[in-house]
Amino acid sequence: RNKMKMVPVPEQAHGNFFEGDCYIILNVSNSTSQSTDIHYWIGNTSSQDEQGAAAIYVTQLDKYLGGSPVQYREVQGCESAKFKSYFKNGLIYKKGGAGSGFTHVETNTFNIQRLLHVKGTKHVTAREVEVSWSSFNLGDIFLLDLGKAIIQWNGPQSNRQEKLKAVLLAQDIRDRERGGRAQIGVIEGGQEEASPELMKLMISVLGQRTGHLKESIPDDKPDQNQTSIIKLYQYEHCNLGQLLVQEVATSPLTQDLLSSSDCYILDQGGSSVMVWKGKAASDEERSSALSRAVGFIKAKNYPSNTKVEVMSEGGESAMFKHLFKSWKEKAKVDQVKFDVMELHAQPKLAAQERMVDDASGHIQVWRIENLELKEVNPSTFGQFYGGDCYLVLYTYNRANKQQYILYMWQGRHATQDEVTACAYQAVNLDNKYNGAPTQVRVVMGKEPRHFLAIFKGRLIIFEGGTGRPGVVNPDPGARLFQVRGTHEMNTKATEVPGRASSLNTNDVFLLKTHQNVFLWYGKGCSGDEREMGKAVADLLSEQDKQIVMEGQEPAAFWVALGGKAPYATDKRLEKEVAPHEPRLFECSNQTGRFLMTEVADFTQDDLDEDDVMLLDTWEEIFLWIGNSANQYETQESYNSAVEYLKTHPAGRDPGTPITTVKQGHEPPTFTGWFNAWDAHKWSNLNNTSLNKKTGGGGGSYSAPGGPGNIKSHNQRMSSSISNAYVDQSLSRAKPSGMLHSEQLVKTPNQLPQGLDPEKREVGTETFSVEASFCNEIKNKKSNCDSIYT
Numbered sequence: 001r002n003k004m005k006m007v008p009v010p011e012q013a014h015g016n017f018f019e020g021d022c023y024i025i026l027n028v029s030n031s032t033s034q035s036t037d038i039h040y041w042i043g044n045t046s047s048q049d050e051q052g053a054a055a056i057y058v059t060q061l062d063k064y065l066g067g068s069p070v071q072y073r074e075v076q077g078c079e080s081a082k083f084k085s086y087f088k089n090g091l092i093y094k095k096g097g098a099g100s101g102f103t104h105v106e107t108n109t110f111n112i113q114r115l116l117h118v119k120g121t122k123h124v125t126a127r128e129v130e131v132s133w134s135s136f137n138l139g140d141i142f143l144l145d146l147g148k149a150i151i152q153w154n155g156p157q158s159n160r161q162e163k164l165k166a167v168l169l170a171q172d173i174r175d176r177e178r179g180g181r182a183q184i185g186v187i188e189g190g191q192e193e194a195s196p197e198l199m200k201l202m203i204s205v206l207g208q209r210t211g212h213l214k215e216s217i218p219d220d221k222p223d224q225n226q227t228s229i230i231k232l233y234q235y236e237h238c239n240l241g242q243l244l245v246q247e248v249a250t251s252p253l254t255q256d257l258l259s260s261s262d263c264y265i266l267d268q269g270g271s272s273v274m275v276w277k278g279k280a281a282s283d284e285e286r287s288s289a290l291s292r293a294v295g296f297i298k299a300k301n302y303p304s305n306t307k308v309e310v311m312s313e314g315g316e317s318a319m320f321k322h323l324f325k326s327w328k329e330k331a332k333v334d335q336v337k338f339d340v341m342e343l344h345a346q347p348k349l350a351a352q353e354r355m356v357d358d359a360s361g362h363i364q365v366w367r368i369e370n371l372e373l374k375e376v377n378p379s380t381f382g383q384f385y386g387g388d389c390y391l392v393l394y395t396y397n398r399a400n401k402q403q404y405i406l407y408m409w410q411g412r413h414a415t416q417d418e419v420t421a422c423a424y425q426a427v428n429l430d431n432k433y434n435g436a437p438t439q440v441r442v443v444m445g446k447e448p449r450h451f452l453a454i455f456k457g458r459l460i461i462f463e464g465g466t467g468r469p470g471v472v473n474p475d476p477g478a479r480l481f482q483v484r485g486t487h488e489m490n491t492k493a494t495e496v497p498g499r500a501s502s503l504n505t506n507d508v509f510l511l512k513t514h515q516n517v518f519l520w521y522g523k524g525c526s527g528d529e530r531e532m533g534k535a536v537a538d539l540l541s542e543q544d545k546q547i548v549m550e551g552q553e554p555a556a557f558w559v560a561l562g563g564k565a566p567y568a569t570d571k572r573l574e575k576e577v578a579p580h581e582p583r584l585f586e587c588s589n590q591t592g593r594f595l596m597t598e599v600a601d602f603t604q605d606d607l608d609e610d611d612v613m614l615l616d617t618w619e620e621i622f623l624w625i626g627n628s629a630n631q632y633e634t635q636e637s638y639n640s641a642v643e644y645l646k647t648h649p650a651g652r653d654p655g656t657p658i659t660t661v662k663q664g665h666e667p668p669t670f671t672g673w674f675n676a677w678d679a680h681k682w683s684n685l686n687n688t689s690l691n692k693k694t695g696g697g698g699g700s701y702s703a704p705g706g707p708g709n710i711k712s713h714n715q716r717m718s719s720s721i722s723n724a725y726v727d728q729s730l731s732r733a734k735p736s737g738m739l740h741s742e743q744l745v746k747t748p749n750q751l752p753q754g755l756d757p758e759k760r761e762v763g764t765e766t767f768s769v770e771a772s773f774c775n776e777i778k779n780k781k782s783n784c785d786s787i788y789t
Contacts (some may be wrong), residue, residue, distance in 0.1 A: 275308075503568070
């Protein structure tokens with residue numbers, strides 16, 4: 001925004017934000033939903049007039065686009081995860097603004113001297129600070145940008161992931177702002193003597209350092225503190241022109257609370273405010289939504305940087321839907337049989353259907369008896385008793401390699417000791433297979449689709465009792481089983497209370513007494529469901545079955561159920577669609593409470609081997625354990641997932657399956673949620689060179705750049721950086737970067753000037769960014785369509 005007008009920001013400047021200005025970012029998703037988002041960003045030193053002008057432009061742009069975009073208000077330093085996801089290499093805050101006569105980044109400009117303070121691991125921000133040693137501290141990373149040279153100084157207390165992100169940022173500056181014509185050097189703050197030439201250059205700019213550097217500044221706490229108490233308000237204009245805001249409900253919220261003729265404010269405990277605009281609401285109420293949200297924040301005395309989202313009916317954001325217990329869309333129930341062969345061709349389908357294969361693998365089943373494992377006779381596979389706990393190991397082949405899924409089935413009436421023993425024995429089995437199995441907790445009654453499929457229509461869940469040989473279970477008298485499924489891949493029978501109120505017109509039921517076996521067909525069940533009902537009935541009893549059609553029940557049927565009673569008779573005219581988009585979180589228990597940092601627009605590259613990540617697909621929770629994840633976080637990850645479900649604002653089902661996935665052993669039900677999953681990524685990490693251009697630079701020249709991994713190499717770079725900085729005339733010379741690997745395979749007389757062949761294998765200065773994450777330094781470019789200031 002320049003003189004209250006919108007001015008396009010050149011693409012090479014995307015990610016750079018002047019603190020004295022406001023920006024508008026328009027993003028159109030490439031997904032099938034083609035969703036559109038408008039963000040307006042407020043700099044810390046921007047004026048009220050500038051902020052007001054930006055809000056007006058956002059409203060006008062929203063109207064021009066038909067009111068479908070979701071609007072986000074972003075404040076410097078408190079940006080949403082979605083906003084940060086557009087700038088994978090980080091945000092750079094620059095001093096000044098339009099009033100100070102700034103100009104946006106110009107490619108191939110080298111007359112620069114600035115110091116960037118870099119913070120963050122998942123979402124990186126870099127802020128211009130005073131070019132002085134007084135700006136440094138021991139825990140963060142600083143980039144000294146001198147135009148033709150960029151020196152990265154790593155604080156002694158900074159971690160590996162922070163160093164990686166800083167390298168990506170430095171390479172991004174080199175490629176986009178310098179056309180690849182800059183060199184990058186790295187200094188480890190705790191080993192400055194190992195980089196004498198680079199330190200000499202830093203001292204020539206910053207002066208001799210006196211005294212000790214400041215202690216590290218604690219990183220901001222993770223930005224997603226899950227708030228379980230949310231409130232929904234309705235707002236409308238009164239006759240006197242005043243705004244009336246009235247509380248409607250508190251969490252958990254349901255979709256039917258929203259009326260198309262009204263507008264609502266959803267307050268997520270002060271951490272964010274969302275405005276929902278009904279399609280039939282007045283033009284005045286819809287157009288003033290953004291300003292009403294800001295006014296609401298002021299009235300509640302919330303911080304000025306509180307996040308704001310504005311959306312229209314039918315264009316709700318994923319986060320908004322996640323705050324509601326249910327979200328229904330009318331749809332015709334599709335009874336077409338699921339084609340498992342499509343799983344291999346469509347990874348996303350495998351994830352959505354929660355099927356890793358066609359269920360033709362090998363099964364082993366154990367029951368917990370006296371806290372030990374007891375193998376179950378294959379003739380009774382599929383029969384699970386509510387008083388027991390079971391381990392089911394499923395083995396299948398993928399890419400000519402054996403894969404494993406370890407299901408932990410917990411009966412509703414099992415003792416706590418048995419549940420604990422089940423978890424303990426699962427660890428033992430996991431260790432036996434060297435950690436390869438994917439572990440899935442299965443709560444009784446919440447069996448995932450693949451679990452049903454592997455038992456081929458033979459899955460029967462008994463409410464109580466035990467399957468232990470020689471144990472006589474109490475005689476319950478009449479037993480009633482509800483049968484659901486249209487083929488052997490999705491059928492199970494579940495014991496329900498033996499009374500008429502348990503019946504449902506949409507299903508098949510089996511009523512078993514001492515004298516009779518009734519097979520009851522509800523009016524809403526299909527022919528396929530009836531056939532599966534017959535098959536399950538034969539498993540439960542060898543007696544002849546008496547077919548009973550709904551509405552034609554004999555008296556003995558009702559007597560066995562204790563008499564007639566009302567039951568569910570509504571046909572399934574609509575089904576609940578799962579519109580909830582998957583969400584990825586980095587888990588943290590640093591403050592003693594469960595906190596999460598959300599990773600928006602996530603890719604496989606966001607799975608860092610140092611982390612424990614939580615992937616929420618709504619129907620299932622995945623815990624991804626990186627190979628180098630902290631042991632405490634790994635041990636606590638399951639409890640964290642349970643806490644996440646328990647505290648979710650939408651009142652999530654605590655029985656939602658929780659699946660543990662280990663790095664390198666990801667099943668299709670997990671990988672399918674990621675676009676373009678690379679199955680060989682983890683095995684290739686150690687064989688990838690850092691000396692690759694990251695993309696996005698100007699011109700066709702591919703500067704290798706980046707840090708090297710041999711000492712003489714780093715010294716040559718230090719020397720050439722120093723020379724390049726002293727002699728600015730080199731800005732027109734042939735671009736110089738770090739040496740390509742093929743340049744090193746030469747005879748002594750062919751070696752580049754300054755390279756001593758006698759020292760080509762001296763030592764190994766393992767640069768701070770280890771080879772294990774070299775592959776992560778790839779093309780990481782903003783996916784924003786347009787940015788205006």
